[in-house]
Amino acid sequence: MLLPIPQVLNQNQLDDVRRLLATAQFVDGKVSAGMAARRVKNNEEVAGDAAQLDELNKIVMGSLVHHSVYLNGALPHRVAAPYYARYAPGMAYGDHVDDPVMGPGPRYRSDIAITIFLSDGERYDGGELVIRTSFGNKEVKLPAGDGIMYPASSLHHVTAVTRGERLVATTWVQSLVRDPEKRQLLYELHLAREKLLDAQPGTAETARVNTAYVNLVRMWAEV
Numbered sequence: 001m002l003l004p005i006p007q008v009l010n011q012n013q014l015d016d017v018r019r020l021l022a023t024a025q026f027v028d029g030k031v032s033a034g035m036a037a038r039r040v041k042n043n044e045e046v047a048g049d050a051a052q053l054d055e056l057n058k059i060v061m062g063s064l065v066h067h068s069v070y071l072n073g074a075l076p077h078r079v080a081a082p083y084y085a086r087y088a089p090g091m092a093y094g095d096h097v098d099d100p101v102m103g104p105g106p107r108y109r110s111d112i113a114i115t116i117f118l119s120d121g122e123r124y125d126g127g128e129l130v131i132r133t134s135f136g137n138k139e140v141k142l143p144a145g146d147g148i149m150y151p152a153s154s155l156h157h158v159t160a161v162t163r164g165e166r167l168v169a170t171t172w173v174q175s176l177v178r179d180p181e182k183r184q185l186l187y188e189l190h191l192a193r194e195k196l197l198d199a200q201p202g203t204a205e206t207a208r209v210n211t212a213y214v215n216l217v218r219m220w221a222e223v
Contacts, residue, residue: 001184002131002138003073005064005147008116013059014145017118020052021167026086029093040094040157046084057081060116060169064147070114072190073149075183077223078108078174082116087127087166093158095132100153102172110172111180113156115140116147117168124164131156151180176221186220189213 009017026044033041046053060082064070080102087093102110115129121141129140129148132155140148150156152172177183193213196206 001073001149001151001180001187002133002140003069003149003187004142005067005069005073005114005116005149007145008063008067008070008147009060009118009145011145013063014118017056017059017169018167020056021046021084021086021118024050024052024056024084029083029085032083034099037093037096037099040096042091043093043158044086044088044091053081056084056169061171064114064116064171070147070149073183073187074112074114074173075176075186075217075221076173077176078106080108080110080172082169082171084118085166085168085170087124087158087161087168089161089163091166092126092160095155095157097155098152098172108172108174109178110152111175111178112149112173113152113170114147114149114173115168115170117142117144119165119167120144124161124166126159126162127166128159129156130159153180176223177217178222179220182216182220186213186216189216 025047027047029041029043029045030038032045098110098113100110101107121143131138131150142148175183193209196209200206
């Protein structure tokens with residue numbers, strides 16, 4: 001499921017994030033890549049010991065983990081601290097699949113990848129996130145502050161930046177529901193359930209849909 005997450009960050013938050021990134025130390029992005037991805041990765045990432053990371057994470061993750069689309073689309077069990085990546089002209093990230101298990105400390109299964117765009121789209125050319133799907137390639141380049149959720153198991157790449165600077169935050173989620181098709185069904189059922197709870201509270205139909213949703217999560221969740 002490719003699921004946009006609108007307005008993860010507002011303009012004030014974006015300004016604060018960009019201010020912090022402007023003074024942060026960046027290192028070669030290959031440092032954080034697995035063996036296969038390292039061969040095709042060409043970007044820079046904020047150093048793991050950068051003083052700005054705590055404040056960056058408070059802003060970015062503080063907003064993401066309370067976003068309703070994230071909560072109901074990902075059904076998160078564990079979420080990683082994000083990487084903050086910079087792409088200058090000529091930089092790209094070739095076709096790769098994210099590592100299935102991640103984490104230097106507590107390990108987690110990477111079911112879902114999330115990219116949050118931090119640069120205004122008109123300030124850089126290229127830099128599209130391209131996700132391979134059964135229906136063809138899906139190019140994603142969203143307004144600053146918006147995010148996209150997609151299966152970490154998908155083959156994807158970032159096209160070369162030809163002008164300006166692309167800044168993104170990327171994180172991964174282990175979901176309570178491992179199967180992406182089940183997660184998609186649950187999210188669609190959640191949307192219908194929310195409308196019924198708002199428009200027809202207390203009706204038998206609403207109760208049936210609510211019960212079905214809750215018990216499907218109970219049936220499929222892994223904790």
